[in-house]
Amino acid sequence: MTLHGQLYAILDLGYVRAEDAVPVTRSLLAGGASLLQLRAKGHAEPEIEALARQLLPLCREAGVPFIVNDFPAIAASVGADGIHIGQDDGSLADARAIVGPDMIVGRSTHSPEQARAALEEGFDYIGFGPLFPTPTKLGRPGIGMENIPGVMEAVGSRIPVFCIGGIKRSNLPEVLAAGARNLVIVSDLLQAPDVEAATRELATVLAAH
Ligand code: TZP
Ligand code: MG
Numbered sequence: 001m002t003l004h005g006q007l008y009a010i011l012d013l014g015y016v017r018a019e020d021a022v023p024v025t026r027s028l029l030a031g032g033a034s035l036l037q038l039r040a041k042g043h044a045e046p047e048i049e050a051l052a053r054q055l056l057p058l059c060r061e062a063g064v065p066f067i068v069n070d071f072p073a074i075a076a077s078v079g080a081d082g083i084h085i086g087q088d089d090g091s092l093a094d095a096r097a098i099v100g101p102d103m104i105v106g107r108s109t110h111s112p113e114q115a116r117a118a119l120e121e122g123f124d125y126i127g128f129g130p131l132f133p134t135p136t137k138l139g140r141p142g143i144g145m146e147n148i149p150g151v152m153e154a155v156g157s158r159i160p161v162f163c164i165g166g167i168k169r170s171n172l173p174e175v176l177a178a179g180a181r182n183l184v185i186v187s188d189l190l191q192a193p194d195v196e197a198a199t200r201e202l203a204t205v206l207a208a209h
Helices: 018-030 045-062 072-078 092-099 112-121 148-154 172-177 195-208
Strands: 007-012 035-039 066-069 082-085 104-109 125-128 161-164 182-185
Touching: 007 018, 007 195, 018 035, 018 045, 018 195, 035 045, 045 066, 045 072, 066 072, 072 082, 072 092, 082 092, 092 104, 104 112, 112 125, 112 148, 148 161, 172 195, 182 195
Parallel strands: 007 035, 007 182, 035 066, 066 082, 082 104, 104 125, 125 161, 161 182
Antiparallel strands: none
């Protein structure tokens, strides 16, 4: 994985109806997303697996890694490219026992200490945030932007660090000025009137930065 310039899009069923998952994923991919995650909090595993089987070929066709949130067994069963796990979802070794040695395994981190720990444990990338409070992840305070430079230096020079949480086209300049180089953006893409155009706008700025 390249260290800089990536836009990680999430097909989040909190914003997209399952029946719209395929066209919205096509728009995210056409707009230039670098990675795509399926995030389906509260949905039943068979439904998530069925959706993953639909989205995986779209990502393959676009040459974009397809990542499953939360469920290593689903990622393994559908042959996804990666799995994303949070702080409460077990260790890297737990995930590797299910997905094997080759799959991308990413970790959510919420502090510089967690970011460094994830690097040392051997994760392939991290999410770092939420930078700002966000309705997509309720109940977590924003950690602010002041730790971005330190985390980018210590961790982001070794594995991709994806800043996440409340990032929008409107605050993109300040987030980039703070040192972010890869971003996860959920609601600003999924709530855009033209998802493909919004994705293209963000992906272009990020790739050129
Ligand atoms: N983890 C930390 S913040 C977040 C997740 C999944 C949600 C980011 O969504 P948005 O809509 O881009 O703030
Ligand atoms: Mg999780």
